[in-house]
Amino acid sequence: MPTIRRRISPSRPTGVRVLNASTLLWGVLFGSIGLGFFIYGKKQRAIVPLICGLALMAFPYFVSGTVLLVLVGAMLMAIPYFIRL
Numbered sequence: 001m002p003t004i005r006r007r008i009s010p011s012r013p014t015g016v017r018v019l020n021a022s023t024l025l026w027g028v029l030f031g032s033i034g035l036g037f038f039i040y041g042k043k044q045r046a047i048v049p050l051i052c053g054l055a056l057m058a059f060p061y062f063v064s065g066t067v068l069l070v071l072v073g074a075m076l077m078a079i080p081y082f083i084r085l
Contacts, residue, residue: 023069027060030073034058037080049080 034056
């Protein structure tokens with residue numbers, strides 16, 4: 001009688017981020033906009049666009065969900081419009 005072998009799929013370790021096309025493209029888009037904000041803030045000596053640009057370039061590394069990525073990115077892009085120092 002043949003024995004039945006169950007295939008055990010390797011479980012994904014905790015903390016591993018799933019990267020799909022949408023998160024990659026949104027991350028590239030927000031990083032590009034962040035670079036624009038950073039250059040503008042540096043040339044104009046404006047601190048709010050400078051910091052928002054740095055945040056826009058860095059936050060896609062720490063946010064894993066696509067919806068959360070878009071929400072945080074839109075919020076960071078809107079901050080320089082509402083806060084002018």
